[in-house]
Amino acid sequence: MKRRKVSYQALICLVTGLALLFSGPAMATQQAKDATAGKAKTPVEKEVKSSGNKQVSKKREAIIKEAVEALAETKKALDAIEKKKKQEALDALALVTGKLEIVLAREPDLANAPIDVRVEQYDLYATVDAIKKAVKQARDLLGDGEVQQARMILSGLASEIDIVVTSLPLASYAHGIKAVAKLVGDEHYQEASDALYELLSTLVVTRNIIPLPILRAEELLKKADKLAETEGRTDKQNKELASLLDGARDQIRMAEALGYGDKKEYKGFYRQI
Template sequence: MKKSMICALPVVLMLGAGSVLATALPDKAQEKSAESQAVQTQVDQTSADKAASQREKITKEAVAAIEQTQKALQALNDGKTDDALKALEAATGKLELILARDPKLALVPVNVDMVTYDLFASVDTVKAAIKEAKDLLDDGKVQDARRLMSNLASEVVISTTSIPLATYPDAIKAISPLLDKGETEKAKLALQAALNTLVVTAEVVPLPLLRSQHMLAAAEVLAEKEKRSEEDNQKLDNLLKAADEELKLAEVLGYGSKKDFAPLHEQIGKIKDKASGGKSGKGWFDELKSALKNLF
């Protein structure tokens, strides 16, 4: 296992307005709005920062403990019991060091992966796909519906693999007595079982919400600007519309309920009214930003 790994794998999912069956996706994705493309670098950076924040929790002792456990298992497979015992002793020492630092620690990360699923489709296209999936289910075509629905995600998934300190150290300590009794096969099974107890937790970051957040941040700067030009006014309007569209996409994809999103749409409408005629002001976005933050 690598000391720390972040695998950024963009998966582009495409749905066309004319054909929503998972087995007949179009060759070209529907284009993102100019506003969406403009904030993409910020979106990517925010996702990377979240993964990096998790990676910072990885300790060399935790990684070494896993490496030594794997080394012990390999040594047993090679018939090298003494080498296995040395590796188990090293793993135990690393785990004891971690617990000595923080006896209440439940999980200690050893690896972080990041995968991005980006959906290039409009709200109407997604709605059509959902309707098609429902029709397929009604017709008993469960697998066709499953394949179609599996495409309906727009998110970054940050997966963290951790050692469960409540069970893993004791499991490792229990191996040596088995080897002392000559029960090598039982020791192998116990080692593999210990490695299988590693805990994987996932943080899901909806991309439409993240894009909307960055769009609204840019819109807020413009809304506070006095004596905006016509170009500024148009840009502000476009940002608010694009942010609202991203929220609609997040809603139809199920990253919250209608009750969650209703006040967000309402707040954007109020901001549009306040900014009409080139008017400017501060604090207009406070309630909206707070409500959006709660959805993450």
């Protein structure tokens, strides 16, 4: 069964914000998290971790060394510009241009060059009913215009692995570096510094979301399929098979409750069960 993946793209921005804590919504989210306090994890956590690691490794293999080096030289150039070291800044910018030209020559159709991959994991052990109650409370709050309080509830309703890939936008970055080099050559250091900071803010971030309940359901069904093929199963094995199928069904329902998909999208899972 093919997993649903959600990708988002955004620009990296330097933002300062205030964190608002609301005891009511925070408690509601905590109730969803604690609804099954002490509940054992599924019997496929090792397989889930392995599957997640494989997908992260594939993303890391796509990292382009020259693009990573270009970013490092950009930071060196910025430091030199702020110290008004003209030649040092120009040398670093020239290296950036050279690295980018290597990438573009090798892969002329590549728009964004991956330079970093990081993993964020959010997990939630709760009953489907507890999740639905939290979602209903969030909807009620939104209906009352209490957006921030609803946000506090919804922020905890996630069970996923996020693979976050940061990339250099090759064409615009290369053009921007040349513009900065001209400013440095004219000794317009403040303008060059501002332009370089702005350029660094255009790094592209792609977030690939892998819902953990679906990953767990897949692994549970793999175990169930293997056990189902066993001839002359014992009563113990039959109970284990039933438990695996129940567990997979619960995970799919959790994915639905968390909004990762719906019954129509997961009908293949239900047929398999």
